[in-house]
Amino acid sequence: xxxxxxxxxxxxxxxxxxxxxxxxxxxxxxxxxxxxxxxxxxxxxxxxxxxxxxxxxxxxxxxxxxxxxxxxxxxxxxxxxxxxxxxxxxxxxxxxxxxxxxxxxxxxxxxxxxxxxxxxxxxx
Amino acid sequence: xxxxxxxxxxxxxxxxxxxxxxxxxxxxxxxxxxxxxxxxxxxxxxxxxxxxxxxxxxxxxxxxxxxxxxxxxxxxxxxxxxxxxxxxxxxxxxxxxxxxxxxxxxxxxx
Numbered sequence: 001x002x003x004x005x006x007x008x009x010x011x012x013x014x015x016x017x018x019x020x021x022x023x024x025x026x027x028x029x030x031x032x033x034x035x036x037x038x039x040x041x042x043x044x045x046x047x048x049x050x051x052x053x054x055x056x057x058x059x060x061x062x063x064x065x066x067x068x069x070x071x072x073x074x075x076x077x078x079x080x081x082x083x084x085x086x087x088x089x090x091x092x093x094x095x096x097x098x099x100x101x102x103x104x105x106x107x108x109x110x111x112x113x114x115x116x117x118x119x120x121x122x123x124x
Numbered sequence: 125x126x127x128x129x130x131x132x133x134x135x136x137x138x139x140x141x142x143x144x145x146x147x148x149x150x151x152x153x154x155x156x157x158x159x160x161x162x163x164x165x166x167x168x169x170x171x172x173x174x175x176x177x178x179x180x181x182x183x184x185x186x187x188x189x190x191x192x193x194x195x196x197x198x199x200x201x202x203x204x205x206x207x208x209x210x211x212x213x214x215x216x217x218x219x220x221x222x223x224x225x226x227x228x229x230x231x232x233x234x
Binding site: 011035037045046047050059060061062082095097106107108109111112113114115117 | 126132137141156159161162168170174175180212214216220221222223224225227228230
């Protein structure tokens with residue numbers, strides 16, 4: 001069974017940092033593009049970042065560019081999101097989602113499956 | 125304000141056909157595949173339609189997607205009570221060089 005499990009969320013003060021992790025299982029992790037999507041409680045979905053297999057291509061939403069860094073460790077079947085200079089508006093449930101095969105351009109990917117999310121709260 | 129515009133709500137009685145629109149631009153929907161996601165309260169989103177009109181294994185055939193120009197649509201035929209959920213469209217945007225989601229549509233079964 002394909003599974004994604006996020007961890008690392010928590011309460012952090014504005015200006016602080018947090019590192020999210022996403023552990024994948026049940027599939028060949030290195031062969032897939034991976035993604036982060038967030039959702040503010042009660043609101044819609046917002047794409048955060050995507051990384052291709054082999055970390056060749058990396059994309060960020062303008063709202064997090066320069067503050068967040070996505071990375072992956074294929075040997076550990078893991079995806080990461082390093083979040084710095086956190087703002088109150090970064091408060092959200094952060095989902096990890098598998099994209100398509102790494103041979104497929106990220107812009108053509110659909111996200112399937114999604115993890116259950118990890119909650120990040122930025123508050124003083 | 126989302127780049128992709130969806131109606132905030134849609135409703136129908138059991139058995140009816142409900143259609144959800146997703147309006148975009150040449151930089152997103154017209155140029156790229158549209159995917160649709162279904163989300164129940166308290167749950168993670170789930171892929172419902174991929175590449176405009178593809179249905180993943182396990183998705184009932186009462187769900188269908190279409191795309192024309194700068195707009196896409198999700199149709200639910202034979203609406204059932206278990207279809208009550210939020211539905212989101214998504215597509216890559218060349219101007220933003222990133223993925224954009226619609227604001228979501230809450231479907232209510234009356």
